[in-house]
Amino acid sequence: MSKKVAITGMGIVSSIGTTVEENYNSLLHSKHGISNISRINTRHKNTIKVGEISLSNEELIQQLDLPESNNYSRTALIGVIAAKQAVASAKITDKIDGRTGLISATSVGGMDKTEQYFYEFLDNEKNRKYIDGHHAGDSTHKIAKQLGITDYVTTISTACSSSANAIMLGARLIKAGKLDRVVVGGTDCLSKFTINGFKSLMILSDTNCTPFDEDRKGLNLGEAAAYLVLESDEIIAKENKKVLAYVSGYGNANDAFHQTASSENGDGATLAMQKALKISGLQPEQIDYINAHGTATSNNDLSESKALRRVFAEAVPDLSSTKAFTGHTLAAAAAIEAVYAILALRHNVIFPNLNFKTAIEETGIVPVTTVKEKRIAHVLSNSFGFGGNCSTLIFSK
Amino acid sequence: MSKCYINGVACISAQHTADNTRFLDEVVNYEKNIIHAIPPIYKDYIAPAAARRMAKGVKMGVVASSIALKEAAIESPDAIITGTGMGCLIDSEKFLTAIIDNDEEYLTPTSFIQSTHNTVGAQVALGLKCNAYNFTYVQAAVSFESCLFDAQLMLNEKEANTILVGGVDELGPITTKYYGLIDHIKDEEINTTKLLDSKTGGSIFGEGASFFVLSNEKQESTYAQLVDVEIISELNIEALQGRVHKFLEHNNTSINDIDAVILGNNGDIDYDNFYKELQTTIFKNTQQLYYKHLCGEFGTASSFGFWIAAMLIKNQRVPDILKMNTKETKSYKNVLLYNQYRGKNHSLVLIRSC
Numbered sequence: 001m002s003k004k005v006a007i008t009g010m011g012i013v014s015s016i017g018t019t020v021e022e023n024y025n026s027l028l029h030s031k032h033g034i035s036n037i038s039r040i041n042t043r044h045k046n047t048i049k050v051g052e053i054s055l056s057n058e059e060l061i062q063q064l065d066l067p068e069s070n071n072y073s074r075t076a077l078i079g080v081i082a083a084k085q086a087v088a089s090a091k092i093t094d095k096i097d098g099r100t101g102l103i104s105a106t107s108v109g110g111m112d113k114t115e116q117y118f119y120e121f122l123d124n125e126k127n128r129k130y131i132d133g134h135h136a137g138d139s140t141h142k143i144a145k146q147l148g149i150t151d152y153v154t155t156i157s158t159a160c161s162s163s164a165n166a167i168m169l170g171a172r173l174i175k176a177g178k179l180d181r182v183v184v185g186g187t188d189c190l191s192k193f194t195i196n197g198f199k200s201l202m203i204l205s206d207t208n209c210t211p212f213d214e215d216r217k218g219l220n221l222g223e224a225a226a227y228l229v230l231e232s233d234e235i236i237a238k239e240n241k242k243v244l245a246y247v248s249g250y251g252n253a254n255d256a257f258h259q260t261a262s263s264e265n266g267d268g269a270t271l272a273m274q275k276a277l278k279i280s281g282l283q284p285e286q287i288d289y290i291n292a293h294g295t296a297t298s299n300n301d302l303s304e305s306k307a308l309r310r311v312f313a314e315a316v317p318d319l320s321s322t323k324a325f326t327g328h329t330l331a332a333a334a335a336i337e338a339v340y341a342i343l344a345l346r347h348n349v350i351f352p353n354l355n356f357k358t359a360i361e362e363t364g365i366v367p368v369t370t371v372k373e374k375r376i377a378h379v380l381s382n383s384f385g386f387g388g389n390c391s392t393l394i395f396s397k
Numbered sequence: 398m399s400k401c402y403i404n405g406v407a408c409i410s411a412q413h414t415a416d417n418t419r420f421l422d423e424v425v426n427y428e429k430n431i432i433h434a435i436p437p438i439y440k441d442y443i444a445p446a447a448a449r450r451m452a453k454g455v456k457m458g459v460v461a462s463s464i465a466l467k468e469a470a471i472e473s474p475d476a477i478i479t480g481t482g483m484g485c486l487i488d489s490e491k492f493l494t495a496i497i498d499n500d501e502e503y504l505t506p507t508s509f510i511q512s513t514h515n516t517v518g519a520q521v522a523l524g525l526k527c528n529a530y531n532f533t534y535v536q537a538a539v540s541f542e543s544c545l546f547d548a549q550l551m552l553n554e555k556e557a558n559t560i561l562v563g564g565v566d567e568l569g570p571i572t573t574k575y576y577g578l579i580d581h582i583k584d585e586e587i588n589t590t591k592l593l594d595s596k597t598g599g600s601i602f603g604e605g606a607s608f609f610v611l612s613n614e615k616q617e618s619t620y621a622q623l624v625d626v627e628i629i630s631e632l633n634i635e636a637l638q639g640r641v642h643k644f645l646e647h648n649n650t651s652i653n654d655i656d657a658v659i660l661g662n663n664g665d666i667d668y669d670n671f672y673k674e675l676q677t678t679i680f681k682n683t684q685q686l687y688y689k690h691l692c693g694e695f696g697t698a699s700s701f702g703f704w705i706a707a708m709l710i711k712n713q714r715v716p717d718i719l720k721m722n723t724k725e726t727k728s729y730k731n732v733l734l735y736n737q738y739r740g741k742n743h744s745l746v747l748i749r750s751c
Contacts, residue, residue, distance in 0.1 A: 043501040102630075107514065109535075111493075118497055121575050131575045135483055135696075136514060136535035141741065144630050153630035154543040157484070157514035157535040165532055169547065176554050193489075196496050197509035254477070254522040254531040260510050271528055386510070387519025389531060 005171040005247040006236050007395070009092075009229035011085025011185075012339045013078045014326050015051035015222055019085065023336075024343050027351040028371060032325045034208045034220050040112075042192055044199055047206050050190060051222025051327025053078060064146075071129040073110035074223070076139035079187030082225035083143045086183060090229035093239065101152035101179045103170050104140040104227075105162030105186030107331040112191045139187060152179060157331065159385030160293075161252075162186050163226070164334030164393055168250040170230045180235055185227030185335035194221060194330065201260065203297045209328075210355040211294035211321035212301050212367050219295040222327020226335035228342075245342045248378070249282065249394030251275025260386050261299050266307025268390035269293075269382065273311045276380065276392035287317045287394070288376040289350050291337045292367075293384045294321020295328050304382065305363035318374070320353035320367045334383035334391065341379040341395045348376050399552045401623040402751065404559075405469030405610035407461040408704040409434050410692045411603050415460070417468065420708050421716040424691065427589045430582055431573055432603045432693045443524075450507065451520065452487040454567030457606035458517035459524060462561055466525075468618055469610035475557035476530040478547050479518035479565065480540030482696010486569025488512040494571070517565050517606075530557070538661075538738035540564060541607075541700040542746060545626045552613045563608030564697025573602055581739075583664070592664035592690040593721070600663035603693015607700035609707070615751060620707040621732075624648055624747040632743050637674050641735070644745045656726045657684040657715065659702050661736035663694045668739050675735065676721070685721040699736040699744065706732045710750045 012019070015033025016026035026033065033051045042048075055063075060077040061070065072080075083104075113130035120127055132138065140155040152173075156165045163186025170184035188194075198204050198221060205218035236243060253275060255268030262269070277284060293304055308316050322340050329336055344350060353367035379395045408414040411432040412425055425435070434457060439448050442460045451459070458479065466474070488511040495504055513519075515533035522531050530551075534543035541564030548560040576582050583599040592601065611623060625648050629640060645651055658680045660672045676685055686709075692701040709715050710729050734746040 106535075115493055115496070118493060118571075121578060128575075128579050131579050132581070134572075135537060137482070137537035137540070137742070140536060141630065150629065150631045152546075152628050154534055154536040154539065154546075154628065156532060158518075158531070158533050159513050159515055169532075172550060172554065172556075176550055178550065192496055192501065193493060193509075196501055196504055197492065197506065197512075199501075200504040200506040200509055252530045252532070253528050254519070256522045256526050256528050259516070259519055259523070260506075268528060385515070386513045387515040387531070387533075388522060389515060389519070 003175050003233050005174045006231050006243040007228050007245045007247060007342060008231045008241050008243060009086045009090025010339050010342060011082040011089060012226040012336055013053055013082045014224035014336050015053055016325050018055060020339060027325060027340065030352055030354060032354055034327060040190055040192060042195055044195060048204050049208055049220045051220060052190060053223055071133045072142060073113045073133050073139060074189035075106055075109055075187050076142045078189060078225040079139050079143050080146045083147060083183055083227040086227035086229050087147055096148045098151040099180040100149055101182040102144045102149045103154055103156065103166040103182060103184045104143055105156045105166040105331045106136050106139055106188055107157055107159055107162055108188050108191050108194055109136040110134040110138055111193045112189050115192050147183065158389040159387055160330050160333055161383040161385035161389040161391040162331035164383040164391035165252060167228065167247060167338055167393055168252060168391060171247040171250055174230050174232050181231045183227050183229055186332040187225035188223060188330040188332045190221060190223040205296065208355055209296035209324050211296040211323055211353055212360060212365060213356050214358040214360050216296045216298060216301060219297050220327040222329040224326060224329035224332040224336045226332060226339050228338060245345045246396045248396040249276040249280025251392045253390050255388030255390055257388055262303035262384060266303040268388055269304055269307035269384060270310045272390040272392040276394050280394045282378055284312050285315060287378050287380045289344055289379045290317050290319040291341050291379060291381040292319050292321045293382040294323055296323060302360060302362065305360055305365045308365060309363055316365055318350050318368050320351055322351055324354035337381050338393060341381050344379055345376050345395060345397050349373050399613045401549050401552050402612050402615050403609055403620040403623060403707050404612045404616055404618050405465040406620055406704055406707050407464035408607040408701060409437055409457040409461050410605035410701055411435060412691050420712050421718060424718045429586050430601045431568065432601060433568060434605045452485055452511060452567060454485055454565050455517050455520050458563060458565040459520055461606040461608040462521045462563055465608040465610050466561060471559050471610055473525050473527045474529060474559045474561040476551055476560040477518050477521055477527060478532045478544040478560060478562045480534045480544045480697050481514060482537050482540050482566050484514035484535060485512050485516050486567055486572050490569045490571045536742060537696055538736060538742035539628045539744050541697045542626055542628055542744040545623060546628060548611045549623060549626060559610060559612045561608060561610055563606060564700030565606035566604050566695040566697050568602060568604045589690045593662055595664040596666060598665055598667045600665045600694040603695050605692055605701055607704045619751065621710040621748045622751040624749050627745045629743040631741060634671055634674050637671060638679055641679060648747055650731060652679050654731045655683055655733045656729045657686055657732050659686045659706055659732060659734045661689060661699060662687045663689040671737050682724060684724040684726050686715060686719040687721050688719060702734050702736065706734055706748050
């Protein structure tokens with residue numbers, strides 16, 4: 001069989017905690033991070049709920065000890081913090097060299113700063129430092145610099161599935177022996193741009209979101225960053241390293257149906273799950289837990305439910321969407337949910353799908369609504385994005 | 398290791414490059430610091446109703462992908478991998494301006510929907526009804542090389558047989574203005590043939606889309622073979638020669654085997670020294686070519702360079718407009734591309750005749 005892809009470190013910053021432990025505790029105690037927005041002065045502040053990270057930019061800058069002249073967007077700040085946590089937890093002892101890569105995902109990049117200073121750039125020279133911090137590759141470059149990664153560094157931006165693809169690519173590179181070690185994940189901060197974008201699509205809920213509920217009203221946006229360290233068999237054997245879990249399967253497919261909507265029967269989602277199962281060599285019944293995409297939009301949850309029925313028929317495994325905890329964190333979503341999948345594997349626990357009351361009539365899928373302990377060997381995690389991008393990852397003990 | 402053949406190419410740029418039967422036969426010189434792509438005849442490729450909703454980058458990407466696929470006689474590839482340095486700037490600017498100007502009211506989602514970085518890859522998939530693997534890379538000057546790297550990995554690992562890869566960027570009027578403010582763009586308008594004589598910082602900005610069909614099988618339309626790609630995020634100039642040697646060695650090739658080196662010189666006196674470092678040393682006896690005076694600088698400008706490389710190997714000739722020195726070669730077997738932007742995101746790409 002082909003090589004295994006070990007996960008040896010993880011880091012996360014989200015609205016339910018700024019460390020892995022804090023996130024785990026919030027998940028175990030059903031403490032969600034959804035609130036009114038406080039850091040962005042938006043007209044919609046009374047009609048939306050978001051998953052906001054508790055730390056201010058100033059606090060984040062202080063934590064990273066950055067000079068005042070820095071041009072970090074919030075995306076870069078939370079990205080660096082989560083990536084550093086991941087590398088620290090992987091206990092990397094040898095020098096990071098060209099055999100270590102970084103694959104980051106982001107969709108908003110430095111939009112938070114761009115929208116803040118958009119018209120000011122012309123007259124205010126001081127803020128112009130943020131102009132070149134706008135593009136998606138900038139936050140990745142900053143993370144690479146902070147981690148000392150100098151060679152293979154790239155960014156994936158496929159909307160809400162971005163970091164699933166970053167993890168997938170990292171796994172493929174390790175398997176092929178192109179890299180020995182790779183830091184993978186994603187980061188996205190809240191911005192007026194995305195708030196108004198999703199608002200104009202009329203898919204933002206004015207209440208706490210209710211994934212997989214018949215009466216769901218839409219999604220809550222969130223902000224987060226999370227990274228994993230993937231390492232090759234050789235490093236694991238050589239350094240006798242502790243392995244948190246393995247990336248055992250991955251699949252990417254395109255729905256090729258509509259720029260933003262999912263196809264009625266979840267064609268892309270079905271294909272992505274089937275491909276991931278095939279790569280992992282697992283049968284559908286071997287999946288113990290599904291961390292669903294479950295954004296709580298009318299379209300996604302129905303389409304995903306139908307795809308789940310197509311893949312798992314009547315035997316859909318225990319399932320939950322953790323988006324009612326964190327909000328939908330866009331390009332970071334798959335990475336934070338990868339951390340949750342690993343926590344589920346390590347602690348043999350399923351985290352609840354909050355705010356669920358009634359099953360979607362058409363598919364009848366009932367998620368797990370309270371913390372459930374059971375032996376978990378394999379977790380399947382879905383992430384879908386605009387542009388028909390459907391990605392599935394499978395994590396194993 | 399599976400081989401990686403370039404079986405179809407397409408290039409939309411500020412030059413007349415949309416027709417692959419011509420190889421820069423007629424060059425457009427500009428007296429500008431911002432040069433726009435010459436639009437192809439969109440209606441030959443995209444239904445007018447659909448084209449109206451698409452920004453220039455999406456249209457260029459869709460057209461370029463369809464030219465490349467047609468040339469390779471592929472209806473639907475096994476993967477679509479797109480690179481873009483800045484993404485869909487026109488729609489991003491439009492939506493952001495509307496948010497600010499209307500104080501977050503009366504917004505319609507169209508430009509938001511189209512502003513996502515993966516719009517081009519998505520629209521190509523949608524047009525082909527292609528459910529295959531679909532990735533979009535956004536890493537400044539190595540966005541396109543990230544696609545090549547992924548495609549080569551896929552072919553080697555037998556995950557796909559035929560892959561569409563491409564680089565696309567469009568000029569956004571506001572972003573362009575802002576990049577002028579921070580001196581990434583020269584203040585002065587410049588005759589593009591004199592770009593390398595410039596004594597100022599910054600470059601001239603451009604836009605374009607170049608797409609390619611890569612395959613593990615050689616066919617009649619094959620241009621060349623992609624041998625290897627390397628991405629280096631951060632590199633000291635002192636280490637550059639060593640990295641080039643190492644890259645070539647890794648591919649059992651030496652400096653003497655390189656028939657032409659295609660460099661990303663963009664007339665920026667602050668950063669062209671990376672190219673000079675190679676021009677004056679290991680490649681001083683090699684034919685040196687450049688291209689950014691023809692297409693302008695942008696995140697995926699190096700995909701224009703890749704088109705040049707494929708074309709010159711297939712045609713076995715070099716248009717004079719590309720030449721930086723007087724070294725000549727009889728035949729073109731191995732061509733090396735090196736690019737970087739402002740000292741970051743370096744790439745080495747080796748292609749070979751077959």
